[in-house]
Amino acid sequence: MSTVAQLANATVRIxxxxxxxxxxxxxxxMGYRPTRRELxxxxxxxxxxxxxxxxxxxxxxxxxICLSLPQRTAFSAVHRMVDxxxxxxxxxxxxxxxxxxxxxxxxxRKALGELHLExxxxxxxxxxxxxxxxxxxxxxxxxxxxxxxxPFMLVFGFxxx
Amino acid sequence: MKxxxxxxxxxxxxxxxxxxxTFAEIEVxxxxxxxxAIEAFAQKEFDLVFSDWNMPNMNxxxxxxxxxxxxxxxxxxxxxTEGSKDRVQSAIALGVSDYLLKPFTPVALRDKVQKWxxxxxxxx
Numbered sequence: 001m002s003t004v005a006q007l008a009n010a011t012v013r014i015x016x017x018x019x020x021x022x023x024x025x026x027x028x029x030m031g032y033r034p035t036r037r038e039l040x041x042x043x044x045x046x047x048x049x050x051x052x053x054x055x056x057x058x059x060x061x062x063x064x065i066c067l068s069l070p071q072r073t074a075f076s077a078v079h080r081m082v083d084x085x086x087x088x089x090x091x092x093x094x095x096x097x098x099x100x101x102x103x104x105x106x107x108x109r110k111a112l113g114e115l116h117l118e119x120x121x122x123x124x125x126x127x128x129x130x131x132x133x134x135x136x137x138x139x140x141x142x143x144x145x146x147x148x149x150x151p152f153m154l155v156f157g158f159x160x161x
Numbered sequence: 162m163k164x165x166x167x168x169x170x171x172x173x174x175x176x177x178x179x180x181x182x183t184f185a186e187i188e189v190x191x192x193x194x195x196x197x198a199i200e201a202f203a204q205k206e207f208d209l210v211f212s213d214w215n216m217p218n219m220n221x222x223x224x225x226x227x228x229x230x231x232x233x234x235x236x237x238x239x240x241x242t243e244g245s246k247d248r249v250q251s252a253i254a255l256g257v258s259d260y261l262l263k264p265f266t267p268v269a270l271r272d273k274v275q276k277w278x279x280x281x282x283x284x285x
Contacts, residue, residue, distance in 0.1 A: 024264070025264050028264040028265065028266055029264045078172070081172060081175075081176055082172065082175045082176060082179060083179075091171065092171055092172065092175075095170055095171045095172050096172045098170070099170040099172045099173055102170070102215075102242060102263075103242055103263045103264050105242070106241075106242020106243065106263065107242060107264070109242070110242075110245070113245065119215060119242070121169075121215065121217060
């Protein structure tokens, strides 16, 4: 049976800094704290939402952090940030999700200074049924959140060298 | 007042520009990368530059070097998630005037503008 306690140490070590970073980024950027919901092992039963940004980090551990949003959450984020109403997944919507992911990863990185992590640039994947590849032997975890602009999910998986 | 905002994120450029316009009469020029920023710099003088650190093609520090070859005094403020003391110190040694950590509040952005407009030079 898989439990959080059995996960790769590298991923478990990232959990709290990533959750704290997410809360800080949403609170500072949009003025409210998202509410954390579920925490678990990422598998096919927990699919990604329609828009996912992924950013790689490498140092004493290697892995990725993903931020995944339904379209309406992403549209609401754009509206909240710059007062523009989007009705389709365009460059600005993808850029917004990517930039939030960048800020979450950067903020978490500060709290994980001893890991000497370097950030890559975010990439965005869209469409139903997409998947993200993590390093072999990492055990990706997910955290779901509720917020004023709608639900969203973080997924992250890391391995030690 | 003329401000150049350089960031590969369209969202960040828009947020910075929108925020700047709410508290001062500011002419904002946006550039999505270092090359566009250098082109903008060749066309007009700026009173202040906000630049992202982590950008494709030319990062913020490389852009800073290009700007300093053309203008040694314009304040350049890095907008970055990079909060490591060592890195910030090395950036300041290279000629960065100040930095603003992402995510930032409108108040934090306004404070930086007021500080550097009052100072008028790169010196802290």
